Amino acid sequence: xxxxxxxxxxxxxxxSLGPHRRGxxxxxxxxxxxxxxxxxxxxxxxxxxxxxxRELPAHVEGRLVLASYTLVLGxxxxxxxxxxxxxxxxxxxxxxxxxxxxxxxxxxxxxxPWLNAGNAAAMPALTLIVLLRIASDVLVAWFAAERxxxxxxxxxxxxxxxTVTLATSAGLILLDGTCVLLPALTLVIEAVAIAVLRxxxxxxxENHSTGQTT
Numbered sequence: 001x002x003x004x005x006x007x008x009x010x011x012x013x014x015x016s017l018g019p020h021r022r023g024x025x026x027x028x029x030x031x032x033x034x035x036x037x038x039x040x041x042x043x044x045x046x047x048x049x050x051x052x053x054r055e056l057p058a059h060v061e062g063r064l065v066l067a068s069y070t071l072v073l074g075x076x077x078x079x080x081x082x083x084x085x086x087x088x089x090x091x092x093x094x095x096x097x098x099x100x101x102x103x104x105x106x107x108x109x110x111x112x113p114w115l116n117a118g119n120a121a122a123m124p125a126l127t128l129i130v131l132l133r134i135a136s137d138v139l140v141a142w143f144a145a146e147r148x149x150x151x152x153x154x155x156x157x158x159x160x161x162x163t164v165t166l167a168t169s170a171g172l173i174l175l176d177g178t179c180v181l182l183p184a185l186t187l188v189i190e191a192v193a194i195a196v197l198r199x200x201x202x203x204x205x206e207n208h209s210t211g212q213t214t
Contacts, residue, residue, distance in 0.1 A: 006032065006041035013049040064204045068197055072141045075193040079186035080137035086182050087130050122173045126166060133162045133183050140190055144197055152194060163187050 010032050014025045028048050035044035056062030136159035143152040167180040 003036055003041060006036055006045045009042065009045035009049050013045065013052040061204065064200055067200050068145055068147070071193040071197050072145050076137060076141040076144065076190050079189045080134050080141070083130060083134045083137070083183060083186055087127055087134075122169070126169060126173075126179065129162055129166045129169065130179075130183060133159055133166070133186075136162060137186065137190060140194065144194055147201060149198065149201075156191065156194065159187060159190070 010029065014028065032041060032044060032048075035041045056066050136155050139155040140152055140159065143149075143155060163180065163183045166183060170179050
C-alpha cells in the first residue's frame, strides 16, 4: 500500500515537472526505488512533489498547469456546484419532489404563475436536464485539466445542447424560461474559462516551438 501511494505521489510530481525536466524525472524515479527499499519511499516522493510544485511558476509548462487547475477549480467546478445547489434549493421551480412541497401550488404560483397540477409532472424531466448539464460541466473540467480539447469541445457542445433543450422545454411547458438563466450563466462562465485556457495552452506551445527552433 505504501509503495503504491509512493508511486502515485511520484507520478504527480513528475507530471508537474513537465517534459523540459526529463533528466530530473528519470533521476527521481530511480532514487525512489532506493528510498522504497529503505522504507522512506513516501517521504521521498512527497519531498519531490513539494519541490516540483515550487518549480511550477518558474517555467511555461508549470504556469500552464497552475492556470489549468485555477480555472478548473476556481470557475468551472464552482459553476457546476452552483447549478447543483440550485436544483437542491428548488431554483426557481425545479423543485425537489416531496409530498409536502407538491401539496399546494399557492406559494409556487406566486413565482411561477403558469405552474399547475398539469404541467408540474414535467418538473422531474426539467430537473434531469439540469443534472445532465452539471455532468457535462464536470466532464469539461476533467478533459480541460488533461488538455484533451477534442473531448472538452464535445462536452461543451453537449452542455450547450442541454441548455437549449431546457430553454425550449421550459418555454413550451411553463411559458417561462426563468429556469434557464442560471444554466446559461454557468455555460458562459465555462466557455470563457476554456477559451482563456486554450489561449494559454497555444501560447505555451508556440513558446516551446520557438525554443526548439532557436
